[in-house]
Amino acid sequence: MTLEAAAPVAPAPLDVKRISAISLDLDDTLWPVWPAIERAERVLHAWLVKEAPKTAELLVTPGILRELREATAKERSDLAHDLSALRRESIRTALRRAGEDPALADPAFDAFFAQRQRVELYDDALPALKWLSERYPLVAISNGNADIHLTGVGRWFRTAFNARAFGSGKPHAPIFRAAAASVGLLPRDVLHVGDDAALDVVGALNAGMQAAWLVRDERPWEHDSRPQLIVPNLHALCVALEAG
Known part of the structure; x- marks a missing residue:
């Protein structure tokens, strides 16, 4: 991996010498999540057309899937942290509403889940993962x-x-x-990298970590606390660490 690019602007001092490990978000950090979700939803619908046609027809109605998800999330607040369970239960709700076997929710979700894992990494992801993993232990942290x-x-x-x-x-x-x-460190010794300003950056800072905001598009920073680093891609992250 070539590291000639200029280092990104750091809005607060990054203490590179303190970094003994790096934690990374996954969705929209290593790959764009929505293409994978949309493809998985198409596969799910095709599965339902074959196995539960009334449910498939119901879900074609504009807005119905979102309505079912929101209703499920409200009714099952205990599953707020479990996106898989929420999706499975929303499928089960749709099956019940269509008068079909709710037990089909499990194999239907399995069809969705298998496709959801078929992600297309950003071009900078694999070179960066190789470079980073040769220098730091890496840990993934995801809500997805x-x-x-x-x-x-x-x-x-x-x-x-x-x-x-x-x-x-x-x-x-x-x-x-x-x-x-998990890698034998305190939070202060870890740099967390992610795309979500609130979940990744503010969350990591509040936990005592340093944080790098990976922002691949133009978005303003809207929080009081600030990341130690802002980078447009993972290559720039590696450049900043190498320069430090």
């Missing part, structure tokens, strides 16, 4: 239901944390602290 092994990036990570398995997610401090502890 992507699996590092099924998506093909598992080889670069020491371990991974997601909100479903952990029981709570970002921006709450426990998942960040657990990620640091």
Whole structure:
């Protein structure tokens, strides 16, 4: 990986010498999430057309899927941290509303989930993961239901944390602290990198980590606390770390 690009502007001092590990968000950090979700939803609909045609017809109605998701999330607040369970239960609700077997929710979700893992990484992701993993232990922290092994990036990570398995997610401090502890470190020794200003950056800062905001488009920073680094891509992150 060539590191000739100029280092990005750092709005607050980044203490590179303090960094002994890096935690990374997954969706919209290593790959764009919506193409994967949209493809998985098309596969789910095709599965329903074959196995539960009344439900498939119901879900064609504009807005109905969002309505079902919102209703499920409201009724099952205990599943707020578990996107897989929420989606499975929204499918089950749709099956019931259409008068079809709610037990089909499990295989229907399986069809969705398999496709959801078929992500297309940003061009800078694999070179950066290789470069970073040769220098730091990497830990994944995600609120989503992507699996590092099924998506093909598992080889670069020491371990991974997601909100479903952990029981709570970002921006709450426990998942960040657990990620640091998993590689034998305190949060202050870890740099967290992610695209979401509130969930990733503010969450990591509040947990005691340094934070890098990965912003691939033009968005203003709208929070009081500020990241130690703002980068437009993962290549720039590597440049900044190399320069430090």
